[in-house]
Amino acid sequence: xxxxxxxxxxxxxxxxxxxxxxxxxxxxxxxxxxxxxxxxxxxxxxxxxxxxxxxxxxxxxxxxxxxxxxxxxxxxxxxxxxxxxxxxxxxxxxxxxxxxxxxxxxxxxxxxxxxxxxxxxxxxxxxxxxxxxxxxxxxxxxxxxxxxxxxxxxxxxxxxxxxxxxxxxxxxxxxxxxxxxxxxxxxxxxxxxxxxxxxxxxxxxxxxxxxxxxxxxxxxxxxxxxxxxxxxxxxxxxxxxxxxxxxxxxxxxxxxxxxxxxxxxxxxxxxxxxxxxxxxxxxxxxxxxxxxxxxxxxxxxxxxxxxxxxxxxxxxxxxxxxxxxxxxxxxxxxxxxxxxxxxxxxxxxxxxxxxxxxxxxxxxxxxxxxxxxxxxxxxxxxxxxxxxxxxxxxxxxxxxxxxxxxxxxxxxxxxxxxxxxxxxxxxxxxxxxxxxxxxxxxxxxxxxxxxxxxxxxxxxxxxxxxxxxxxxxxxxxxxxxxxxxxxxxxxxxxxxxxxxxxxxxxxxxxxxxxxxxxxxxxxxxxxxxxxxxxxxxxxxxxxxxxxxxxxxxxxxxxxxxxxxxxxxxxxxxxxxxxxxxxxxxxxxxxxxxxxxxxxxxxxxxxxxxxxxxxxxxxxxxxxxxxxxxxxxxxxxxxxx
Amino acid sequence: xxxxxxxxxxxxxxxxxxxxxxxxxxxxxxxxxxxxxxxxxxxxxxxxxxxxxxxxxxxxxxxxxxxxxxxxxxxxxxxxxxxx
Numbered sequence: 001x002x003x004x005x006x007x008x009x010x011x012x013x014x015x016x017x018x019x020x021x022x023x024x025x026x027x028x029x030x031x032x033x034x035x036x037x038x039x040x041x042x043x044x045x046x047x048x049x050x051x052x053x054x055x056x057x058x059x060x061x062x063x064x065x066x067x068x069x070x071x072x073x074x075x076x077x078x079x080x081x082x083x084x085x086x087x088x089x090x091x092x093x094x095x096x097x098x099x100x101x102x103x104x105x106x107x108x109x110x111x112x113x114x115x116x117x118x119x120x121x122x123x124x125x126x127x128x129x130x131x132x133x134x135x136x137x138x139x140x141x142x143x144x145x146x147x148x149x150x151x152x153x154x155x156x157x158x159x160x161x162x163x164x165x166x167x168x169x170x171x172x173x174x175x176x177x178x179x180x181x182x183x184x185x186x187x188x189x190x191x192x193x194x195x196x197x198x199x200x201x202x203x204x205x206x207x208x209x210x211x212x213x214x215x216x217x218x219x220x221x222x223x224x225x226x227x228x229x230x231x232x233x234x235x236x237x238x239x240x241x242x243x244x245x246x247x248x249x250x251x252x253x254x255x256x257x258x259x260x261x262x263x264x265x266x267x268x269x270x271x272x273x274x275x276x277x278x279x280x281x282x283x284x285x286x287x288x289x290x291x292x293x294x295x296x297x298x299x300x301x302x303x304x305x306x307x308x309x310x311x312x313x314x315x316x317x318x319x320x321x322x323x324x325x326x327x328x329x330x331x332x333x334x335x336x337x338x339x340x341x342x343x344x345x346x347x348x349x350x351x352x353x354x355x356x357x358x359x360x361x362x363x364x365x366x367x368x369x370x371x372x373x374x375x376x377x378x379x380x381x382x383x384x385x386x387x388x389x390x391x392x393x394x395x396x397x398x399x400x401x402x403x404x405x406x407x408x409x410x411x412x413x414x415x416x417x418x419x420x421x422x423x424x425x426x427x428x429x430x431x432x433x434x435x436x437x438x439x440x441x442x443x444x445x446x447x448x449x450x451x452x453x454x455x456x457x458x459x460x461x462x463x464x465x466x467x468x469x470x471x472x473x474x475x476x477x478x479x480x481x482x483x484x485x486x487x488x489x490x491x492x493x494x495x496x497x498x499x500x501x502x503x504x505x506x507x508x509x510x511x512x513x514x515x516x517x518x519x520x521x522x523x524x525x526x527x528x529x530x531x532x533x534x535x536x537x538x539x540x541x542x543x544x545x546x547x548x549x550x551x552x553x554x555x556x557x558x559x560x561x562x563x564x565x566x567x568x569x570x571x572x573x574x575x576x577x578x579x580x581x582x583x584x585x586x587x588x589x590x591x592x593x594x595x596x597x598x599x600x601x602x603x604x605x606x607x608x609x610x611x612x613x614x615x616x617x618x619x620x621x622x623x624x625x626x627x628x629x630x631x632x633x634x635x636x637x638x639x640x
Numbered sequence: 641x642x643x644x645x646x647x648x649x650x651x652x653x654x655x656x657x658x659x660x661x662x663x664x665x666x667x668x669x670x671x672x673x674x675x676x677x678x679x680x681x682x683x684x685x686x687x688x689x690x691x692x693x694x695x696x697x698x699x700x701x702x703x704x705x706x707x708x709x710x711x712x713x714x715x716x717x718x719x720x721x722x723x724x
Contacts, residue, residue, distance in 0.1 A: 063681075064678070064681035064682055065677065065678075065680070065681030067677055067681070069674040069677050069678060069681075095707070096707060096708050098683070098706045098707070099682070099683040099705070099706060099707075099708045102681075102683065102685075103681075127707075208677075209677070229676070229677065229680065230668070230669060230676075230680070230685070230686050231686075233680045233685040233686070234685055234686045234687045236685075237683075237685045237687060237688060238687060260709075264693075264702075264709070268694055268699065268700060268702060268711075269699070270694075270696045270697075270698035270699035271698070273699055274698075274699075358711070359711075361711075362700035362702065362711035363699060363700060365700060365711070365713050366699075366700075366713075366714065369713060369715070467674065467675065467678070468675055468712075468713040468715050468716045469700075469711060469712060469713035469716070470675065470678045470679050470682060470710065470711075470712055470713070470716055471710065471711050472682060472708060472709065472710055472711075473702065473709035473710065473711055474709075
């Protein structure tokens with residue numbers, strides 16, 4: 001049968017209410033992600049059929065309010081105003097009904113065609129909360145469906161309601177709070193003169209101090225009374241409490257008894273909480289790089305084997321090198337990252353879905369706040385000591401404003417590839433403790449660059465001041481496997497698609513630089529030529545040798561390539577110390593630590609932000625930072 | 641009717657100073673910026689019942705608002721005033 005009806009549905013609600021799980025249950029594999037125009041906020045779309053109804057679903061970001069204070073809220077409000085949708089499914093957490101419905105009240109003011117899906121009825125029941133859904137539906141004036149997304153309870157009923165929406169059997173007559181005279185006068189006025197938002201919504205938001213709406217009204221020459229956000233919230237809260245009075249019954253609710261509280265006794269404890277945090281961090285790091293690393297190695301070995309196998313059949317040296325090193329090597333380096341990214345996202349999604357990430361952010365807030373960094377950035381920063389690529393991918397967990405800050409900064413943390421280069425170089429120059437000290441210094445410099453970089457980015461308006469911590473600690477629950485796997489898979493796929501091309505093309509370009517013109521000595525290659533061209537730029541840093549400068553270029557393909565390049569250009573890493581002095585190598589190491597991240601990182605930045613401008617700026621920013629830090633090092637170790 | 645609570649800060653307890661186990665009512669939130677908007681969105685609204693779950697010199701400040709647990713930075717918590 002062909003489909004006859006089309007229904008466009010948006011999912012809206014607070015974070016941590018099972019909205020994504022519902023989206024996955026409804027749409028299955030038929031979904032894709034993109035970004036909202038001009039934003040790095042993720043937009044998920046999918047579809048499913050109910051008999052002859054084709055339903056398109058848009059999963060809106062999880063938010064707490066419809067007052068615009070973040071890009072997530074802006075996107076939601078814009079979409080509900082102009083998005084051409086038929087109905088909104090507002091997912092709420094039954095165990096947290098009051099707070100969730102505070103959002104619903106605002107939502108109804110903006111968009112009245114709302115179906116309320118009361119999720120996690122089982123959790124509420126365990127808490128001793130019983131909800132009279134029929135009464136709630138009558139009191140709010142909208143259809144209400146209860147259920148448990150993860151077990152599938154209530155999904156069929158929800159689909160039936162959607163079908164009834166299409167056949168016109170469902171009616172929406174929402175009930176609104178009475179906010180008082182000032183709102184009513186403004187509302188009447190707006191109804192007369194028109195506004196892109198519904199008059200009631202605009203009037204309420206204007207009095208809540210919403211900047212966009214106040215500006216909009218002022219442009220129209222409408223005078224807005226002094227905003228009183230607290231009074232409005234209070235009226236809304238009291239109205240809602242009143243409405244809920246005989247809607248839900250709390251049986252024998254003992255707040256001290258929940259499992260969540262028991263876990264939190266340890267997990268948010270001023271001492272044990274940090275022990276747990278360090279353990280979780282360690283496990284996450286360990287599993288990502290051993291389990292993920294194991295498969296990365298297998299893939300690496302496979303491409304190595306493939307290269308060897310194929311090379312026998314190619315007679316031409318040039319083509320053999322091109323196919324094996326550039327093409328197969330390029331595809332290989334894209335794919336070797338995927339197990340690590342997959343493993344990281346798998347674990348992060350589990351931790352996030354279970355509720356731990358919010359606790360970890362709360363524990364780390366004070367320290368991170370002192371450093372001027374967003375609390376949730378600690379994850380990517382720690383991960384960055386393993387590999388910058390998953391670290392950049394990990395910034396997707398941050399809110400848009402903070403994510404921007406994150407992608408510029410995580411590259412400064414020395415990754416394991418950089419550690420390999422330090423070890424090789426340091427062992428040629430230093431003995432014993434001195435060498436260890438030099439390596440530790442690089443980590444400290446990397447971290448210093450993160451902290452200073454955050455300040456500089458804010459100074460130049462490239463990132464906003466970090467919002468102080470105000471975060472919900474959701475009840476712990478067993479992660480929904482399907483949702484975890486879907487989001488892990490989608491993010492990994494994003495990386496392969498978005499970052500893959502860039503990594504592949506860069507591998508080929510770098511191969512050409514190193515190997516062309518084919519068959520000449522290393523010092524006659526294009527790489528050497530380019531090295532000589534850019535060498536003067538490095539003279540102020542005291543690095544006049546074009547060969548050491550040249551090593552920076554293949555390092556763009558992968559940082560560890562520096563070792564091989566030094567080997568080729570100097571005839572072995574050991575020979576380096578005959579050409580380069582100790583102060584020079586220190587300056588080089590500082591520059592090498594901080595300068596332009598490898599192409600896989602840039603690919604990851606593009607995959608996360610989907611904006612070339614951010615990629616370009618991050619190249620520029622890290623190069624400038626590296627240059628300044630290296631110059632200061634030069635002043636210290638070589639004098640003026 | 642739109643005057644919030646109509647109380648000054650006399651006799652109010654600042655959330656940052658409130659001991660663990662303290663229970664009271666949110667009286668007032670200083671400032672009208674993004675952060676106070678966010679706090680209200682999460683349910684820290686004048687008139688609501690609040691309980692301090694954790695507040696020690698290390699670690700986070702955690703409160704319970706109508707059954708929701710919320711962690712707050714120390715700086716923002718000092719904007720919240722409570723009464724018994």
